[in-house]
Amino acid sequence: MPIQKRGTTPRHRLGSESPCPSNHSGTVALSSRSPLSASPTNTHKKLNSDSDDKPSTRSPSHTTEASGPGNFEPPPFTDIGKKLKECNDTLADIQSLGISHVAVLPELVLVGDQSSGKSSLMSALARLNLPTSSGICTRCPFHIRMSSSKDPHFSCTISLQVEYDYVPHAIKQPNVTKRNPFPTWKPKHLTETIVFKTIYEKDLNGIGEILRWAQIAILNPSQNPEQYVPEEGAFAKENTLEVAKRSTEARFSPNVVSLEIRGLESPDLSMYDLPGVFSVSEVKDDDYLVDVVENLTRKYVGREGAIIMLALPMDHDLENSRTLKVIRELNAESRTIGVLTKADRPNFKISDTITYWLAVLDEKKQKVKKDGFYITSLPPEKALDNPSTWEASFFDAGAKNWPSHFSRFLHRCGVDQLRDHITKELGNAFTCSLPNVKRKFNSRIEEIRCHLNDLPDVPSNVEHEVRMSLKDFYASVKRAIDHQDFEEDCKELTEKFYAYLAAMKPRCIMETEMAKPRPQPLEEIVIVSDDSGNEDIGSKRPASKVPVTGSTPKRPRYSEPLTTPIKAEGSSIGTVSQSPATPTSSLPQNSEIAVKLSLLDIQKSIKHKTRGGFSDVIPLVVYETLCLRAVSQWEKPLEMYINGATSLLTRAVTKALESSLRKFSNRHIYEESSELLRVFLKDQGARQRERLAELYKNETYKAITINEVGLNYFKAQEKKQLEHYRLFIRLRAAGFIDSDLQYKRDEEMSPEEKQEQSKLLDKYKGQLLEDEFKREIDVAATVRGYYSIAATRFVDGVSMDVNSWLFRSFRDRVLDDYLDEKLGLFPYPTSNTYKALMSENPKTEQKREQLRKERDKLRAAVQKISELESSFTDYGIHQ
Structure with missing residues (x-):
């Protein structure tokens, strides 16, 4: 049976229900129950000449709903796609500000065990041939943000998001606890973003090299990151990447390497990729990393706004997944999208194999969100210029490697279907959270204003202020x-x-x-x-x-x-004393x-x-x-x-x-x-x-x-x-x-x-x-x-x-x-005397500067949300 091609029929419903509460009176979510779910898709080439005439086999639970929650005319399909992009772009902009501690922001998080196919999946979702060898994202989190642009020029910025300070000391596995999930790392008050390198040529191999060096910089927190910039930094010029990997200060970092790509053909996507959870380290001295990496996964999975993509390889039973166990312990199944990777690995000639995976897809084995599992096939050993073509060929019902037993799940096969789904999920979640996020941002801005009132700037007339204050x-x-x-x-x-x-x-x-x-x-x-x-x-x-x-x-x-x-x-005995005139009960x-x-x-x-x-x-x-x-x-x-x-x-x-x-x-x-x-x-x-x-x-x-x-x-x-x-x-x-x-x-x-x-x-x-x-x-x-x-x-x-x-x-x-x-005000004070009295200690100045930076970031975030809400009104996406 031929695979359904994108653009030949209306898109199926990708989510069973909107994440917005039913009584929400503000912005309407871009959910699968709204007219926005009818977003058009790109057209693929036909796999055979008669594919347009053949009806596609679909699950009854994934039919398109015709009605939306609001009484308004649905906007044009191009407008819907544009607004979805604006939602995700706004969310990515706010995430990059490093203010997620103020309010819960929706975010996509890709997790899985080591060797679960996460790196290949991420490359396919981003439409980049990112390196899949060890060392790219194995020692720190990775944030990828991609946005399509009308500007034909390509740009790629790799930066370091420093959320923790490094406090080195010897570590053993017992040092890793719930209260101290990342030994040697202490949280900072505000996230510091350091631009590592920006390139303007679409050199995919070059991007992979820069990412490797960016991770080296993250793992050497006491050093200037500039020396690790490939072809520019002194250390990078004199040493190979292998030498750099063996001499890092830290073996792990909770700080994030961020990749932001803008270009005409870039998909609209923002997601985190975490190191794969594993059971045994390469060397005994690194045994503590087993718990540290699992704690990192717990941190991101435990976030209330996290939409989790769980990579589960089909060459292993699901019951062996340590990451799935973490998700269950945190009761995060309802926020989890299951992604079965390596669909080309199982031996489907064995009937028990087909029976097992049919039970998984029917959610009789493991259950995540109601949308069910998505399936991908991305061989990591092959450089895929067009993953969609590979997967369309592989999941063709007539192909020998993919049994026809799975044809009813065709609408959930392929990276393109997964990308469309997670993009809408992220946009829906962000739209629903807008009122609450904006309210919390404004509340924090008011708190900062009160704090700054207690930390005033140096007055313009210093001498007058000093004299009048002392006089008073x-x-x-x-x-x-x-x-x-x-x-x-x-x-x-x-x-x-x-x-x-x-x-x-x-x-x-x-x-x-x-x-x-x-x-x-x-x-x-x-x-x-x-x-x-x-x-x-x-x-x-x-x-x-x-x-x-x-x-x-x-x-x-x-x-x-x-x-x-x-x-x-x-x-x-036999003594006399005169009672004092003043009472002494209190003495x-x-x-x-x-x-x-x-x-x-x-x-x-x-x-x-x-x-x-x-x-x-x-x-x-x-x-x-x-x-x-x-x-x-x-x-x-x-x-x-x-x-x-x-x-x-x-x-x-x-x-x-x-x-x-x-x-x-x-x-x-x-x-x-x-x-x-x-x-x-x-x-x-x-x-x-x-x-x-x-x-x-x-x-x-x-x-x-x-x-x-x-x-x-x-x-x-x-x-x-x-x-x-x-x-x-x-x-x-x-x-x-x-x-x-x-x-x-x-x-x-x-x-x-x-x-x-x-x-x-x-x-x-x-x-x-x-x-x-x-x-x-x-x-x-x-x-x-x-x-x-x-x-x-x-x-x-x-x-x-x-x-x-x-x-x-x-x-x-x-x-x-x-x-x-x-105080030096008598007999002959100078202007420096007054300035010295009005000076402040470095900690106070640093605190005021931190508060101002946070306030400016929050104001920028509120402005972006207001602009997004205004555009919703323009497109009639309000009740």
Whole structure:
């Protein structure tokens, strides 16, 4: 049965359905369901004289549909072909821009196992006798783009699309992983296109030679590609291709060799050809390439917009294909066009062979797209000037090599049928994706615009910008220091500082002896001079229900003194401390670091330092020693205060810097100002610490005050409280007060409780002798009174010094003058000074340039899409 000739009948439907969604309201796809599917084909010569009279045998599923999706008159066939070309040309132009990371673009990808006939298939599709020997596309991807042109002149440009940087290191097979699919190769932000060579003569053998050298350049990424240009580069002139192949830096590259051909007779085609997947490398050291090449196939097959052409040789069972396994694992069968190559290889004299391949073509063995498998026969050992003629002769039903059993698949035999189909598939997919692609491109353009706003160019008037920005910064600092929020924060910090010191007031330990049992009410009262308590001020236990009087003694009397008058930290038995006026709930508990004044210790100190004959006079050194000991604990809270003050200041001035110089955040003026500001803050903070350290030394050098009125007032308050508590302790220790009853301060009691406690103390007060520790209580009251005076004075002095010196250096021109001098703006700045401040680091400049290049490419892509959409309107290809 003769083969159907191109042009004798309308073209059959090449796809079962349009890839466009049914509800798509924008551009109508150039699909097989639209009038565009009626594209004319070139006419072939008849294989025999009666072929026009004989009907061709076709599968019912591949009949032509007469209706399209839109209500419009179909354009002329020549217009349809033109628009399909425009679609594919626009897609190829956008692909060449290297912006596929922004939006998914449809692309044709030719994959297959090694020796599957891919190279011969690619040569036939491109109508070029490309080399089929090893080394042409075995170590990197290959992108071929061909476009017919009205210009009769031929042009061929080979370029290198560099998407990865080379980072060499030793590689073993375990180094190849999913996260690291291409060891030694690191992805770049943007694809760099390097033109390798352009020729204007249709020398097919010369093209093959250039492609070989282009791959050598790709595999030597650290070298200048120009030296590998044949007949021009120094290395190419002095070395053969075989020598170059043995001395490459890399054994593999994910970067792409691109071939773009334009000419009058060139087919409209754009596709990628990948290295063939294989199982065993030539040498053991290259075993890792098995996984690397498979990962490369996974990368391209896994792309959402990839239309996959899978080359499957008919001299091997399909089940042995590693590439088919990859496609299945990635669930990409619906995007795959199966191409059976080497149709001249099987032994069809064996009936099982025919049965097997009929099952494949009927999709009973393996299933790809609904279009089924295409079949080609392109012997690689033969140079085919006209593959179409060869295949027409081979697939002729009367030929001895091609059984008539396959005649019903004649419409899928031959490279020409495959080329027409994949061209339409690519055009359909691109047309459907146009709205989404354009939207994503515009969205990315807007993102880049925002990024570039943060990376402005150098202003035209550099001196003006520098001066005005710094002036605004200085003014912002002064406003921040004088702002109410800042002053309130400083006030709160000072109050916390004072509360911290108040909580450290010396604590008095009042016990001197062990407690005694309560006396019986009818017995004679024994008056004791010294006694001891066992409770903490402010703590409370359940009160005893036993009456205060009339009870039986609970324990015998003891007169042995306490061996440890100062209780361990955390309990403070028998101590008294005054609650500070400022709440300290947000401060650490300072009772453990407060000085403890034991009556017994004070007694010993007085006895030790009193001169003979003056036992009634308490030496001044006793008071001063205890006072200085109390204030010596202020070093830690002072450090906390200055840290808090400098932190407040740092936050305020840093915020001012951000607001004034943020637009220049990537320029040296911002970096230098930030660093100088940090140094200034550190230096001023250190000097302020030195000044405050002097204040602290003054307080710990000598106990002195001229505020005698204040001192007497605080002393009287403290003495009253201490004597009151001391009386309670003595009565409880003597047994007049129940041992479970706890002392309460005035602020802890209601008026009724105050009256009851006062009556209780007055009732038994007269039964005790005069307290022998009366002098010691007076000393303790004096120390606590002086502490209150000194703490108030110290907090005022510290706060005043910080405000009048540290903060003042920012309010006045101290900071302004410092920065102006350090930035070189005083006394004699030059134009180069301002330019240097407005310069930027190389990374920022590089980033801005990358963003601009990407923006320009995206704008060019959007413009091409808009032009294509406009041409669709002109041809009536809109709903």
